[in-house]
Structure formats: structure tokens, C-alpha cells
Amino acid sequence: MVDVVVKFNSKKAISDTKAYITGATNIIVDELYKLLQANSPVKSGKFKRSWKKYGTKERVKIINPQPYAQRLEDGYSKQAPRGIVKPSIDQVIRQEKIRRK
Numbered sequence: 001m002v003d004v005v006v007k008f009n010s011k012k013a014i015s016d017t018k019a020y021i022t023g024a025t026n027i028i029v030d031e032l033y034k035l036l037q038a039n040s041p042v043k044s045g046k047f048k049r050s051w052k053k054y055g056t057k058e059r060v061k062i063i064n065p066q067p068y069a070q071r072l073e074d075g076y077s078k079q080a081p082r083g084i085v086k087p088s089i090d091q092v093i094r095q096e097k098i099r100r101k
Helices: 010-038 069-073 085-100
Strands: 052-055 060-063
Touching: 010 060, 010 085
Parallel strands: none
Antiparallel strands: 052 060
16 A cells, blocks of 8 residues: 655745745746836936836836826827827737746
């Protein structure tokens, strides 16, 4: 007779999973932040430099406090006729799909 005993440490599994997800999320947020800056139209450079990222490990906000940010997002600039945020998010998604292949 052969006995097999399998012990599962659910607390460690949950902790490891949370750490993995947090790490992956931070990588994606950092990439999005870089792309928002890179995809920002430049006249004086103020808008591009104004992107701010803050928050905790679980919740991160990326904002651009410039009063004309919404106009640029709505396609006001010929340099970014589709806006900045959606194209940047789409680019991150494409890059992540390529990495997973």
C-alpha cells in the first residue's frame, strides 16, 4: 500500500498570488504611465511633464491636472487626434498580448 499526503498551505498560496498580481499590475501601470507621457502632444512640454502617478499597491491613479487635458483627450491636438488615454491603454493591451505569446 502507498499513502500519499498532500498538504496545501492556502495562506501562502493566497499571499503568493496577491504578490504576483501586484507585481504584474505595477508593471502594467508603469508602462501605461510611460506611454501616456510618450503619446502626449507637445507644444511647450508642460502637459507631457504634468502626468502624475500616486496611490498604494492596490490602487494607483494617473492624472494630468492641466485644465486643457480634457480638450486634448477629446482630440483637440493634431498630434493626438484620438486623444492620449485610450490609445495608450490600447497600446499596453497589445504589448501584453505579445508578451504572453
